Amino acid sequence: MRECGIIRDLLPLYQEGMLSPDSVEFVEGHLKTCPDCRAERELLRRETVPEETEGAAEKAAEKAAEPGLASVRRKLLRQRRRTVILAVCLALALATALFARMTERYYFPEPQGVLTLREEGNGTMTLRFSGNVTGAKYFNQAAEGGGRVLYVSVWRTEWDRFFGEGLSELTLPEEDVEAVYFSPNNGSEDILLWGEDQVPGGGVITLPRLALVYYAAAALVAVAVLGVLAFALRRRKCAPWLRAAALIPAAYLLGEFLTLGLETVTYSMERDFLLTVLTAAFLYPALWLSLALREEHKRRALPGEL
């Protein structure tokens, strides 16, 4: 039947509820009599199902066949809302990453001109800082002789230079200290500040943590695997889920890159990991929404739809 060609042209618009009542009547009249076009329409309906599954309320509303302008307006509203949320999430992710960059620790490579160590009367020690030190910490280890060995790291951050105060001193309240080392945290040997050298003639090196390198590698593999799966099964029902899952490691990877750059060997593991995860948490909805918006755009750009 020649009419079928016309009906096929009209079906997308019919599906979107954008036909005039007369045309709707015409299409429905034809559908009643033509199984081929009914099948075509069924196919079309199934293709648009992923969009409808997004909200039960929206689905119900669409089922009620509320035609024309209202449905278009609702779609535009939803699109605008998504664009705003996308922008907010992106801004938060970038702000977190910027904060991470500004609070990145630049460790001082040597103690000269940076600190002096003073023994207090009660057996403890105090580190006095000079120059633009804005942060310091130490960790202690059991010495072979039974006492403690302290390792001190000293750094500055851009953030503290602008917004914080310099650090003037740090008390080491440990008892029974055998030695205090200065850790340059750059791969070279720790420098003895006080006490007895624990490894005479040899070098003590504070090693960086490599976990973030492994996390990034694992995320990369996960993105690849889930991405390939999502592509291979793109016609299946599980495809949206696979895509959503692939975005998790993708957001992590991007988050790590934004917060740390390619330098993922770290001497401040907890801080770096936390900021990476926070950035990724903002990036995830942003990525998800940009995919959804792109898909909606593609769908709208189909020939004959507007």
Ligand SMILES: [Zn+2]
């Ligand atoms: Zn037909």
